[in-house]
Amino acid sequence: MNYYVVDAFADALFEGNPAGVCALNDWPSDERMQQIAAENNLSETAFFVKEGDGYRLRWFTPAEEIDLCGHATLASAYVIRQFLSPSSDPVTFYTQSGILTVRPQGDLLELDFPVREPVPADCPPTLAEALGAEPLEIHLYRDLLIRVKDSDTVANLRPNMDALRRISGCKGFIVTAEGHDFDFVSRFFAPELGVPEDPVTGSSHCVLVPYWAKRLQKTRLVARQLSRRGGTLFCQLADGRVRIAGRAVLYLKGEIFV
Numbered sequence: 001m002n003y004y005v006v007d008a009f010a011d012a013l014f015e016g017n018p019a020g021v022c023a024l025n026d027w028p029s030d031e032r033m034q035q036i037a038a039e040n041n042l043s044e045t046a047f048f049v050k051e052g053d054g055y056r057l058r059w060f061t062p063a064e065e066i067d068l069c070g071h072a073t074l075a076s077a078y079v080i081r082q083f084l085s086p087s088s089d090p091v092t093f094y095t096q097s098g099i100l101t102v103r104p105q106g107d108l109l110e111l112d113f114p115v116r117e118p119v120p121a122d123c124p125p126t127l128a129e130a131l132g133a134e135p136l137e138i139h140l141y142r143d144l145l146i147r148v149k150d151s152d153t154v155a156n157l158r159p160n161m162d163a164l165r166r167i168s169g170c171k172g173f174i175v176t177a178e179g180h181d182f183d184f185v186s187r188f189f190a191p192e193l194g195v196p197e198d199p200v201t202g203s204s205h206c207v208l209v210p211y212w213a214k215r216l217q218k219t220r221l222v223a224r225q226l227s228r229r230g231g232t233l234f235c236q237l238a239d240g241r242v243r244i245a246g247r248a249v250l251y252l253k254g255e256i257f258v
Contacts, residue, residue: 002022006075006078015249016246017231021075036060036258038063045060054091054093055094056094057076071201073111078250097114108246111243115242119141120140126167127167131157140169145207151178154187171193172204173189183216187225199230200246202244209223210237222235231246
């Protein structure tokens with residue numbers, strides 16, 4: 001199968017989040033796709049097959065299949081527009097999270113994703129110790145959204161991954177604060193999924209954007225994920241959807257022999 005690695009939400013190589021992208025003619029078994037994702041050992045590997053006017057798209061971490069992934073969707077759309085169907089506008093994907101579209105906006109690619117409105121939640125008793133920071137506010141959708149004091153606190157976090165893994169009831173941990181040069185900043189940890197820290201996480205912004213739009217009273221927001229690689233996301237809350245735009249850069253093009 002043709003295989004690509006694309007740095008998503010990146011302005012240059014070795015920034016953003018590298019996603020594996022497998023362009024398929026037919027579906028392999030779920031077991032084989034999981035084996036490939038584990039072998040690639042990236043936070044997500046995307047697999048797609050042409051279906052009607054669009055593409056059926058699935059995402060796998062090294063440990064399991066997930067229901068939504070932003071950066072690997074951006075990377076898949078980049079591959080389709082660069083190598084398979086340059087005139088596609090928008091690129092349409094059929095996924096576990098419904099129909100997702102990606103369209104060009106200047107030199108950006110813009111994802112049209114579902115809103116995931118978080119709700120207030122109780123703070124797990126071991127969370128502050130596991131994070132190494134005191135939560136100011138806790139919300140939950142699939143992942144736990146944790147607001148902390150400021151962007152420096154987010155940047156300097158050194159969480160205990162084993163302790164996070166032992167906290168039940170959520171797949172991942174979104175730590176966020178209001179930014180200085182950006183509307184808000186965040187980091188994302190998902191040790192249970194085999195992803196201790198995800199460099200740039202599109203799906204977490206389906207939760208972050210409605211949260212910060214309400215808090216900051218604005219619908220257009222520029223976000224920065226403060227991982228070591230870092231990435232910038234241009235976001236908008238509109239028509240009950242979250243639009244997340246960023247750039248993509250090709251790192252690798254090759255073949256997988258299975």
